[in-house]
Amino acid sequence: MVYAMKLQYRDKEVIILPKVYEPAEDSFLMVEAVLREVQKSDSVLEIGTGSGIISMFVKDIAQVIATDISPQAVKCAKLNGIDVIRADLFDGINVNVKEKFDWIVFNPPYLPSEEQKTDMDALWDGGPNGRATINRFLDQVKDYLTEDGRILLLASSLAGIEQVIAKMESLGLAVDGIMSEKHFFERLVVLRGFVKRT
Ligand SMILES: C[S@@+](CC[C@H](N)C(=O)[O-])C[C@H]1O[C@@H](n2cnc3c(N)ncnc32)[C@H](O)[C@@H]1O
Structure with a gap:
């Protein structure tokens, strides 16, 4: 029996299956x-939707599709009514959706860690400096x-x-911090970026 x-x-009432990221301060700030x-x-487009909590609120306003690398997250987001595909970042997108997006939203895994030990680590493991997945995301995002x-x-x-x-700016994105929160052990900022046109 799975609880x-x-x-x-x-x-919103959000269903959270086992092994799916439990929404926390970072999720709520993104909402x-x-x-x-x-x-x-x-x-x-939301990347890494987890339970789907952010997309559930977007869905009230606009058209949204989402991805997650975790099959359990895909199952969970579907239960919460989100149109979600299983993909490593943007990998599944060209196949399934032939369009570009006005907004791409990502609450990424960002905790620094030496090695991924369990499948649960993928929910928050950002590699040695915490930015491995973020950097891969940023390298591709402009194309979408x-x-x-x-x-x-x-x-x-x-x-x-x-x-x-700095990484965003090096890729030609203009960046500003639009929301910020200080917690006991970290500061969270929502960064907004767009391609600079000359
Ligand atoms: C910090 S959680 C955020 C979940 C949800 N968006 C929220 O705010 O509560 C990060 C999510 O990204 C997913 N993820 C990690 N690496 C990914 C990748 N390469 N491609 C797509 N999703 C990924 C994880 O499975 C997890 O659901």
Whole structure:
């Protein structure tokens, strides 16, 4: 028997299956950011949707599809009503969806760790400096943005916020921090990025 947990945030009840990232402060900050930024008629791609909590709120406003590398997360997000495909970052996207997006949203795994020991580690393991998945994401993201497309990316002081900003800028993205929260052991910032046009 598999027991699912339920969590209430704002007006939504979110089902969380075992081995799926349990929404926390980072997830809630991203929810607040999408509620502020995403406009009606925007198209949105969420990478690493986990339980689907962020997309559940986007879905009230705009069209959203999501990916996650974890089969259990895909199952969970579907239970929460999200249109989700299993993919390593953008890998499945070209096959399934032939379009670009006005927003690409990612609350990435960002905890620094030496090696991935269990399948649970993929939920938060960001490699030795915490930025392995973030950097892979940033290297590809521009290919999937519409001309005026933007990204919302969660960054934590545990993985180096300044380093993430520097990487974004080195790829020709303009960046600003639109929301920030200080917690006992980390600072969380939602970074908004868009391609600089000359
Ligand atoms: C920090 S959790 C965030 C989950 C959810 N978006 C939230 O905010 O509660 C990171 C999620 O990214 C997924 N993930 C990790 N590496 C990934 C990759 N290479 N491609 C797609 N998803 C990935 C994990 O399975 C996990 O669900």
